[in-house]
């Protein structure tokens with residue numbers, strides 16, 4: 404095994420000095436099981452960050468499905484294959500009846516790129532509205548819409564940003580209803596601004612949980628009003644479920660099912676194949692058929708027989724192990740523990756999240772809510788040193804991001820909570 408220092412140096416040389424890497428002391432992982440990962444020295448870490456291995460690292464049922472299918476046939480996607488069709492049927496059955504068709508891809512980026520192309524095709528519009536702190540991927544069109552970090556491409560003339568309604572930071576005396584109205588008014592303003600520039604809106608594209616934005620506690624009805632305005636202007640509603648999907652919130656299979664609006668297009672990714680690169684777009688068969696006539700969309704690897712077997716196995720485990728129920732129950736337990744930590748540690752300004760997706764907004768002072776960015780960075784490194792992997796998000800990078808594999812149980816929650824208590828004490 405290469406020593407970490409040598410591995411890091413060689414990585415930088417061959418993958419670039421700026422290839423992203425977590426933690427001041429990067430973790431050199433060699434294996435994983437369930438909610439645990441192990442480093443090159445044999446030290447175990449509790450994984451409270453990764454949603455990609457959504458049913459647990461190296462789940463035996465998923466490993467078996469992948470390896471069995473890999474030993475039978477893997478090929479591109481222009482042949483008949485039963486597992487692919489059965490998987491698409493089973494997956495689409497978890498959505499509203501209007502969302503009955505799937506196109507498979509290999510990444511969230513590809514899914515969002517395709518969704519935007521489809522929205523433009525359907526509406527004849529070009530305009531896109533996104534949040535003012537978003538990330539939806541890294542192809543040209545999707546990358547230039549990035550608002551949560553600088554990118555070399557200019558923010559495009561066809562796009563507009565709307566502020567995310569975060570009740571903790573942006574309420575300014577507004578009731579829940581007023582906050583929802585405020586978001587809708589911002590969307591209306593964006594549409595008017597596009598129209599003034601001669602651009603018709605094609606889509607409102609949002610992450611249903613606003614995960615990268617900082618996981619705000621969304622007010623009821625915020626989406627319905629905004630979407631009504633978008634649809635009136637001839638645009639579509641695209642929900643990015645790359646982080647929110649596959650039961651993460653515990654209350655529903657899809658994040659959008661919690662806000663009572665059926666989207667026109669849904670994009671999927673990360674957890675879909677438990678680490679196998681599988682992603683997709685879900686929409687109406689009508690749109691898929693019409694778009695297919697002109698676009699001849701073909702994705703060499705997207706939804707091949709091995710990917711479909713992986714995706715099917717993920718759905719099996721979600722059902723068999725009742726992982727949505729687990730997300731609800733364990734999630735409520737973690738949330739209660741985080742609320743206790745808020746009472747104990749003044750730096751915790753706000754607890755957010757549901758199911759198995761949590762955030763703690765760290766502040767210097769709860770009155771002015773000045774973000775404790777440097778402390779947040781230190782804290783995730785203190786947690787890493789104590790054997791628990793988490794990260795941070797949000798406009799000020801001051802929100803702890805906790806989003807473990809969904810086999811996270813009470814015993815793991817206890818480790819997370821006691822380690823967090825200890826690390827907050829050590830800050």
Ligand code: PMP
Pocket residue numbers: 509510511512513515538539540541610614615643645646672673
């Ligand atoms: N959408 C969201 C909300 C994401 O968080 C990400 C990745 N972090 C993507 C899309 C892009 O997915 P991928 O990296 O698979 O292209």
